[in-house]
Amino acid sequence: MNSDMKIHEINAKMEALKSAFDQYREIPLSQRTRFMHDTGERLLKNKDRLIQIAMKETHLPAERLLGELKRTAFQLTSYADACKNGYWMDIRIQKPAEENKPVIKKMNVPLGPVLIFGAGNFPFAYSTAGGDTACALAAGCSVMVKAHPQHAATSDAVAGIIEEAVKENNMPSHLFMHVHANDLSLVEKLVKHPVIKAVGFTGSYKAGKQIFDWGNTREQPIPVFAEMGSTNPVFILPGKMKESAEPYAQTVSDSILTDAGQFCTKPGILVIQKNTDANIFLKTLQDKMSQATPVAMLNVGIYENYEYKKGLSTEQENVKTISTNKHNRQPLMGTPQLTLIDAKDFIANNVLKQEVFGPYCIIVCCRDINEMKQVASSLEGQLTCTLAATVQEAGQQKELIKILQSICGRFIFNGVPTGVQVCPAMQHGGPFPATTSSLFTSVGPDGIKRFTRPLAFQNVAEELLPDALKETNPLQLWRYTDDRFTR
Secondary structure (H helix, E strand, C coil), rough: CCCCCCHHHHHHHHHHHHHHHHHCCCCCCCHHHHHHHHHHHHHCCCCHHHHHHHHHHHHHHHHHHHHHHHHHHHHHHHHHHHCCCCCHCEEEEEEECCCCCEEEEEEEEEEECCEEEEECCCCCCCCCHHHHHHHHHHHCCHHHHHEHHHHHHHHHHHHHHHHHHHHHCCCCCEEEEEEECCCHHHHHHHHHHHCCCEEEEEECCHHHHHHHHHCCCCCCCEEEEEEEECCCCEEHHHHHHHHHHHHHHHHHHHHHHHHHHHHCCCCCCCECCCHHHHHHHHHHHHHHHHHCCCCCCCHHHHHHHHHHHHHHCCCCCCCCCEEECCCCCCEEECEEEEEEEEHHHCCCCCHHCCCCCCEEEEEECCCCCCHHHHHCCCCCCCCCCEEECCCCHHHHHHHHHHHHHHHHHEEEEEECCCCCCCCCCCCCCCCCCECCCCCCCCCCCCHHHEEEEEEEECCCHHHHCCCCHHCCCCCCCCCCECEEEEE
């Protein structure tokens, strides 16, 4: 799709997408599952070609891209399995104990055609065949993917594989559509088109908030599930410092530096109490950041944004740079940097609380636990918050824990936020501005529910019910019947 596409051409594509949805939603879950499994298998069969294309566009190493591609295939297959067993449907069946009361049955049904935006930092796992696409397909929705311009060729190659799977599995034509649309006015038309019933986005706050606003100013507003980044603060208590200052500093530095810090879960703020043990932690962290070999960032845009945001942060009043990388600076290489500031100055400066996407981290020094709680209270919504502490001291800091849990989607104890496991218990989301809806996750099979809505059936005759709700349970789905789970 080109930026000069006319409105009647957009309408034609959207009508084809809607027609595909009307057909796909009626296809048996077993066939939907086979199609998604086949798509994942085809991606892995084409791994060498896909990785070569992605390496040229993103500067990411082959090992990282292979791991990401395997994760992408796993998301497709695991969400397909959740689709088949009815996990996403949340079936509820209530048969009244009293006579003359209605039988009520409820299940989730697909929303409709979904628009997905490819993410810049994950050319596979959060892009064309990524988690949002897999969730929408599992939910029974047709999908239009807007390719990310910085890995357009990779997106084209993946789209071709999905389209092959659509054809080979006899799925409806135009079930999956792939477009390039870099003109903002065209992107707005796509988001606001009445055929589109939901949007999935992973990227910057600026872009995500704009898409969210477009979705909410439509004549019929739609949900926009935008993940927009996070600083993922790590609060380190004195007991943890005394117990393992050096090894934990090694772990934290690896989390900051991996792939030039280009993860939405990279720790960007460390909150400590200054003491002798903290000095050991800081020295270890400084050494790691200073000696780390810079690597090329994903693209020019991300590199330039990193340099700008890093410069903006380091130029703030009372911010002290405490690590200077020893390696020569090369084009597009994000130089790691560590800065330090006192808690009172950090609390007063909202610029320092913004995400710096790259290998940068600011350390906030507190006098005591009360100042740590003040820092926590000054932060906005986060994808993750981490508490590093001994079990004993953590048990004494319930107020701090409550504050941290109130502003994040995933609370971590004695770990680091990078590494998002694809599993039913994962929550990858958080209060605004980390995401536009803290009620949902974009990772794990619960993410399927974003693209569904609940529909209740009251006293509907058996022959008129969807198969998923019939008394005989012909699909063998998980159901909650009369206050107990059955199958």
